[in-house]
Amino acid sequence: MTKTFLYARVSTSEQTSAHQLEQARKAGFDIHDDDVITDHGTSGVTTRLAEREGGKALLHKLRDGDTLVVRWLDRLGRNYRDVTDTLRDLLRRGVTVKTVINGQTFDAHPKSATDEAVRDALIGFMAAQAEAQAQATKEAQAAGIAYHKGTSPEKFKGRKPSFDRKQFEEIKALAAAGQGHSAIAKATGLNRNSVIRIASDPEKAEASLARWGL
Incomplete structure (x- = not known):
């Protein structure tokens, strides 16, 4: 059973x-x-x-x-x-x-070849997103280190992000899946304005996390 x-x-x-x-x-x-x-x-x-x-x-x-x-x-x-x-x-x-x-x-037992293809495409998309995210993180960290050499630590870091790495990843995934800003805010525990800022400019959000080592 x-x-x-x-x-x-x-x-x-x-x-x-x-x-x-x-x-x-x-x-x-x-x-x-x-x-x-x-x-x-x-x-x-x-x-x-x-x-x-x-x-x-x-x-x-x-x-x-x-x-x-x-x-x-x-x-x-x-x-x-x-x-x-x-x-x-x-x-x-x-x-x-x-x-x-x-x-x-x-579904481990898709009803048709089309269902299986859609499932595998979504998984492949997630894997590609992960690969791109890893590369973006490396580049953001490298840029942050280079910038840090020519400025003070406080100016370099800026304001500490109100979100963490887990929330950032979840916002990107939910946005990619077509969820609205209000639904994402409810799921992640962040306010809607923060979700909008992160979703509209994920590269900037990623750079902020990298500067703070998050």
């Missing part, structure tokens, strides 16, 4: 797996309490899913035909390159992945 699991990564004291489960149920997912797998206090930036205690338990439980629900794909990996690799591995296992935010479905 196939099952539906929820994987929740809780990295701060303000986050709870219960809240993520409530969001999933409101989105229409039928998930039993016993089928919620949680990693507490685990960084998604430094630790792969297979290296986390909850992640190991999850991968042990998942079977061909099962469905894995996550709030958003960032729960699965350290960055979007890692996320796409993990996503492809789950699909090879026969596990369909669904998201609460934006209601995306990555």
